[in-house]
Amino acid sequence: MTTTTTPQTQQPAATPRVSFWRDEAKEPWRRNLALIGVLILLFIIGAVIRPELYGDPKWVFDNMMVILQQASAIGVVTVGMTFIIIGGGIDLSVGALIALAGVWCTTVATQSFGSAGMIFTAVAVGVGAGLVNGVLIAYGRLVPFIATLAMLVAARGLAARISGKQTQVSTDQFINSIASTRPFGIPMLALILVAVAALGWVLLNRTTFGRRTVAIGGNAEAARLAGINVRRHTMLLYALSGLCCGIAAIMLTSLATSSQAAAAELYELDAIAAAIIGGTLLTGGRGTIVGSMIGVVIFATITNLFAITNTPTEAQNMVKGGIIVLAVLIQQLKFKSVKQMLIRT
Amino acid sequence: MTNENVILRLTDVVKTFPGVVALGGVELEVRAGEVHCLLGQNGAGKSTLIKVLSGVHKPDSGTVQWLGEEVAFANPQAAMKAGIATIYQELDLVEDMSVAENVYLGHEPRSLGFVNRSLMARNTSGILAQLGHAEVVPTRLVRVLSSAGKQLVSMARALSHQAKLIIMDEPSAVLAHDEVENLFRIIRELTAQGIAVVYISHRLEEIREIGDRVTVLKDGRTSAVNLPARTTPTRDLVSRMTGRTIEYVFPPRGDAQPGDKLLEVKGLNRSGEFHDVSLSVHSGEIVGIAGLVGSGRSELLETIFGARRADSGTVTMNGTQLRPGSVGASVKAGLGLAPEERKSQALMLGEPVYRNMTLSTFADLASAGFTSTEKEQAAALGAAKQLDLKPLDVRRSAGTLSGGNQQKVVVGRWLLGGTKLLILDEPTRGVDVGARAELYQVIRGLTEQGVGVLLVSSEVPEVLGLADRVLVMREGRVIRHTAAGELTEEDVLDLVMAGSLETAGEEAA
Incomplete structure (x- = not known):
């Protein structure tokens, strides 16, 4: 056996062109297209039920802006949640952190520092609480579910304590004006969401931070053995989620011109659901910001549809629960294998 | 001593996986009450052979005769029912269940649809006594037992199925030295009751001490069958395991002296x-x-x-x-x-x-x-x-x-x-x-x-x-x-x- 194989036998890198519908790398695109299809479907349903409203283009545009306004705070939180879930974790404390940051930044003492003081406080409280989550999970080896569940309870408690269970009215003109400003007819809050989502997209897809997130969620042990500081990054992910909560707290305070300890209730569920509907894998390693954002808009549109058709809240929640189950089922069925079956027949 | 007490006979068993011939013609003959040792290097096909015996894999060709009849086990449960139990290195016990619950896992004695816990505990005590370890309490959690104790539970489980053949995959690997002696005592108890043991180990000394006969595997084939375990010279055993039929092509070593x-x-x-x-x-x-x-x-x-x-x-x-x-x-x-x-x-x-x-x-x-x-x-x-x-x-x-x-x-x-x-x-x-x-x-x-x-x-x-x-x-x-x-x-x-x-x-x- 003296023959040595010559390396000349290799084929040129001829990658056959894969069709858009089969290429695995295009899976997120296909999913997002399907989600947009769902949005259009929801629009049609609305038009069928209330044709007199949907016949008026001005009403339709205004209604879309209402939907975006309602989706904005949840959307910002979902950006952070998407990072967390892609990184292989979960954050149940986001709603509570929004309430805590909102209450803290609207105390009489904080308001005396003006708009900048309020914004700084909200962000600092969010990041600080997120860091506590991160340290507990990354260095204290707590399961994310447990650590953030504890934070949920504790933060709500602290928020109630600070506010004395009272609604705290914001007297800051600047903060209050954010939600009512409409540059080019588009609500300011929606623009903030777009900005946060865009930054999140860049962070996830174009930076080393995003790459670490995907690597750790995809295979934490491989990332560790490749020299990535998994613990520090995990901690930073929860701080990022906290930062999003701080921003969302300002947005909600502006919208209501007040804050209270019971604010943003169940936001964690909406954010997780939106991320999952948008294609984020609950086991980590895969997900897109665009998908999550469409997920948020779908949820807001459904809520809006219910409002237009005067459906009671209980029914709304039941339908929402059904949608989450459906989304996860579709994720498990793996979309593409269904697609392949369709192609074959 | 020919056919009457042979309980298991494999003839020309072949098992291939995509791209790999794991077993390329294996013979094995196990008699009731003997300790039959299986020897071979890593990758020689021992694991695949165990899995064929225990019903995890089905052979592509060749015959498996069990108690005189040709069989093809559909799944591990079928092999277990037929009386072949396997004790893997990674013991498949539920740590947070009691000894008795583990022994009767999946075939709990029942009365009126409810698990009869006292009967289960009594039977377990009986089996443990049979193994010479009456001191193990059936209601203890498996978690608190040592590796040797857990192995004992696995064996008790095999006996609870009335196993006639127990396959042990490197059972001594997880044991301390004095525990190995204890394991051997249990194996002798088993064989004295007519139960056959297929024993896999890399340690020649153990094979010498506990084994009756040895079958050697090399590159998925049996290179020697039914050698006497005590008297075959070590050189013979080792040479049957080595000398590859697969060619390894290694690049020549450079002449350069190693650097810093x-x-x-x-x-x-x-x-x-x-x-x-x-x-x-x-x-x-x-x-x-x-x-x-x-x-x-x-x-x-x-x-x-x-x-x-x-x-x-x-x-x-x-x-x-x-x-x-x-x-x-x-x-x-x-x-x-x-x-x-x-x-x-x-x-x-x-x-x-x-x-x-x-x-x-x-x-x-x-x-x-x-x-x-x-x-x-x-x-x-x-x-x-x-x-x-x-x-x-x-x-x-x-x-x-x-x-x-x-x-x-x-x-x-x-x-x-x-x-x-x-x-x-x-x-x-x-x-x-x-x-x-x-x-x-x-x-x-x-x-x-x-x-x-x-x-x-x-x-x-x-x-x-x-x-x-x-x-x-x-x-x-x-x-x-x-x-x-x-x-x-x-x-x-x-x-x-x-x-x-x-x-x-x-x-x-």
């Missing part, structure tokens, strides 16, 4: 894993570590790399002592590890090849924190060409590659990082024969660029053929350190398989 000392390990200890290991690797040199699974090899490599923290001892790279337990520091100093479990420890299977390759370098290829897909793909493509990756497409997801090419991706990761010392743990596991030769070329090629390589493999010929220097490890200690040319495969097997009962003590002294 890269890695120096001094007195490294981790309790329960390895003791007082010292070694060095020079630039351009391959140092191989031979030893059985469980000899502490992988743990040693991971500790050198900083993925585990040593109890004592130092690791020095290029004259600088590495911070213990810090992978980051090791990678910065120029170490790279291709771990044992490629899929779970090294790769993100859903991600493209180039992202897998740049997993430790994407931050260096980035500017101001922004990653560069172009730079990463270009760098990965360069490494892929150098390693002759097939297919040569760095955007393909890593999970679609063959085992050999996945390994190249992991090696490529460290090539990109300018790694000076590459640690390879079982680099050819799950890699087919043709691709192995290629990997050997790649590894040898790296040393010509001045990279030092520390290699661990269960396949002795691989270590001897590829390495310049060889360390032999047994039970956490380096017991031999020599140039590769001075050892034969038989020598190494002699060293690693020599009975642990007698000799382990003297080396500690």
Whole structure:
């Protein structure tokens, strides 16, 4: 056996062109297209039920802006949640952190520092609480579910304590004006969401931070053995989620011109659901910001549809629960294998 | 003594997996009440044979005769029902259930649909007494038992199924020395009751002590059947296991003398894993570590790399002592590890090849924190060409590659990082024969660029053929350190398989 194989036998890198519908790398695109299809479907349903409203283009545009306004705070939180879930974790404390940051930044003492003081406080409280989550999970080896569940309870408690269970009215003109400003007819809050989502997209897809997130969620042990500081990054992910909560707290305070300890209730569920509907894998390693954002808009549109058709809240929640189950089922069925079956027949 | 008490007979059993012939014609004859030992190197087909016997795999051809009738077990439950029980190395017990619950797991005695707990406990006590361990309380949680105790529970479970044949896969590997004697006593109890035992072990001393007959496997075939366990000379047994029919093609060793000392390990200890290991690797040199699974090899490599923290001892790279337990520091100093479990420890299977390759370098290829897909793909493509990756497409997801090419991706990761010392743990596991030769070329090629390589493999010929220097490890200690040319495969097997009962003590002294 003296023959040595010559390396000349290799084929040129001829990658056959894969069709858009089969290429695995295009899976997120296909999913997002399907989600947009769902949005259009929801629009049609609305038009069928209330044709007199949907016949008026001005009403339709205004209604879309209402939907975006309602989706904005949840959307910002979902950006952070998407990072967390892609990184292989979960954050149940986001709603509570929004309430805590909102209450803290609207105390009489904080308001005396003006708009900048309020914004700084909200962000600092969010990041600080997120860091506590991160340290507990990354260095204290707590399961994310447990650590953030504890934070949920504790933060709500602290928020109630600070506010004395009272609604705290914001007297800051600047903060209050954010939600009512409409540059080019588009609500300011929606623009903030777009900005946060865009930054999140860049962070996830174009930076080393995003790459670490995907690597750790995809295979934490491989990332560790490749020299990535998994613990520090995990901690930073929860701080990022906290930062999003701080921003969302300002947005909600502006919208209501007040804050209270019971604010943003169940936001964690909406954010997780939106991320999952948008294609984020609950086991980590895969997900897109665009998908999550469409997920948020779908949820807001459904809520809006219910409002237009005067459906009671209980029914709304039941339908929402059904949608989450459906989304996860579709994720498990793996979309593409269904697609392949369709192609074959 | 011909046919009347033969309970199991395998004739010409063949089992293939895609691309691999795991069993290429195996004979086995087991009599009631005997201890039949199965001997063979790693990859000889022992595990596949066990799985065929226990109904996990179905043979492609050949016959399995059980109690005189030809059988084909549909699943492990069917084999269990027929009376064949298997005790794997990784015991399949539920830790948080009691002894009795584990023994009767899945076939609990019932009355009126409710589990009859007192009957279950009574029966379990009976079985344990039968095994000579009446002192084990059936209501204790399995979690609190020692390894030996857990093994006992597994055996009791086998007996609760009225097993007539018990297959034991390296049962002594998890036991302390005095517990092995106890295990042997239990085995003698079993055989005295007419139960046959198929005993798998690497330790010749144990086979001599407990075995009746030996069947030797080599490269998926039986190379010897029914040798007397006590009287067959060791040389004969070892020679039946060695001498490959598969050709290993190793690249020739370079003439160049090894360069500067890269890695120096001094007195490294981790309790329960390895003791007082010292070694060095020079630039351009391959140092191989031979030893059985469980000899502490992988743990040693991971500790050198900083993925585990040593109890004592130092690791020095290029004259600088590495911070213990810090992978980051090791990678910065120029170490790279291709771990044992490629899929779970090294790769993100859903991600493209180039992202897998740049997993430790994407931050260096980035500017101001922004990653560069172009730079990463270009760098990965360069490494892929150098390693002759097939297919040569760095955007393909890593999970679609063959085992050999996945390994190249992991090696490529460290090539990109300018790694000076590459640690390879079982680099050819799950890699087919043709691709192995290629990997050997790649590894040898790296040393010509001045990279030092520390290699661990269960396949002795691989270590001897590829390495310049060889360390032999047994039970956490380096017991031999020599140039590769001075050892034969038989020598190494002699060293690693020599009975642990007698000799382990003297080396500690």
